Amino acid sequence: MTDDPVIRLRGATKRFRGASGVHTAVHDLTMDVRPGEFVAVVGPTGCGKSTTLSLVSGLEPASAGEVLVRGEPVRGIPAGVGYMFQQDAIQPWRSVLDNVAAGPRWRGTPKAQARELARGWVERVGLGGFEGYYPHQLSGGMRKRVALAQTLVNEPEILLMDEPFSALDVQTRGLMQDELLRLWAGSGAAVIFVTHDLEEAIALADRVVVMTAAPATVKASFDVPLARPRDVEEVRLTAEFLDIYREVWDSLREEVARSREQAVKAEGGRRVA
């Protein structure tokens, strides 16, 4: 079990039926994630990175190919999966504490016990004292902390993150990245972290997977042999970091350029039509 991949994608393809015909979001996607591994997926904006997460989480079935979690084909939402969305997905009508307690409550934990559990996680993400606040009373960064606690309280074995910090300002983003690494360390969870920010990807991950422009497929995979624990702000300035950055960027650059061309072409087509 130890080194068997916990997530396995084999030629996974996802097509959507849109207004202008069938659109292929990801095409022939093959990748593995080992238990406890932190994998960052980078690619041009809008290339279909998020679709990969939908396939693994079971929110969307694959159109072709295989998606396996712990060796089992994904049908419905697999047990032990946590998912942090790009947009706020916490319930605005519930307090911080009740939002964090929601997962255990839905899974059948008695109320008092769920709240006790939630209280610990609210504390751990640095929101002690804000238990009774409603989401609209919190800043964007604090809402992300609530979402993080809400996801981690279920102690997921697989953590899917879809550009969770992209809406935050630079300083807050750095803080949240450190926070994530601190909370993830020792959890043993496998992480797929989708981002378009290469710096973020390298600073956080054990391995960076580069996706092609749409339809997305895996282009290359780079190991990130930086020592842990890492300080996100510090590690960016080291020579090794820059070497890895250059290497990955060489691969990513072409895809970004291609994706830009596609966008221009699509825009031109729309103008002509």
Added chain:
Amino acid sequence: MSHDAPDAGAAMAAAAQMTALRTPSDLDNAAAIAAAGTASRRRRAVVWTVRVAAIVAWLVSWEVSATYWIDPFYYSKPSAIWHRLVDWFTKGTAQGSIWTQIAATLEEAVIGFVLGAILGVVLGILLGRSRFLSDVCAPFIKAANAVPRIVLASLFVIWFGLGMSSKIATALVLVFFAVFFNAFQGAREVDRNLINNARILGASRTQVLTSIVVPSATSWILASLHAAFGFALIGAVVGEYTGADRGLGLLIATAQGSFDAAGIYAGMIITTVIALLAEWLLGGLENRLLRWRPPVAGAEAQI
């Protein structure tokens, strides 16, 4: 009362000047806050003065013109309406105690409102969440909504007789459509992210419905309930108007039969007061249920 207007203008200008001159620095922050408080109190006083002035001006001009120029037999006048109201509350109406009439109308309206709202919310959410059901039912609902529903009051009198149930049915039908469309829209527009997040966190289909869909739709539903109680009251009064043995609608119908304009106005005023009281109660309920919502900017200026 016209001399009130320049006064009010001056007070408003003074209040504006006060807030403009006081720039809050560290030293007189407290003073600036106090000044802002005074300014807002003064503004409210001015608003109320103008409101009262407007109502007094209206009533006085009506009273004067009904006394000297126009025929009070058709148009009545405020003093006559006031006497009629006092009469009803002290000596009772031709149909008996005024409280019996109010209680009858209120009972019909409340029962119709509650049943209609429950039916509207349940069906609205059900159809809002089920693409199949809403596709099947859409033309029927549109057709039913296009029926002039007030006419149904006559049908209900035939079906259910002159008693309370025909009025409840009329109120119910009016309330149902008002609530249904809002609940439907509310259930449709639930944030997909919220639902996906809940499913990942372990919520079952029923749990998604009760803890995501229903709370999301609540603000839509509550917004419709305000208008809906008004409709319930209309349903009850129109039902009584069509045929009844008691109630405010009967009172108004009787007044019409005897060319008693003051009686019609008095009935209207009582109905209006009931509607306003219900509006106030529902507003309180809404504030309690929607405590989680951010305060609306410029809530003061809203009507």
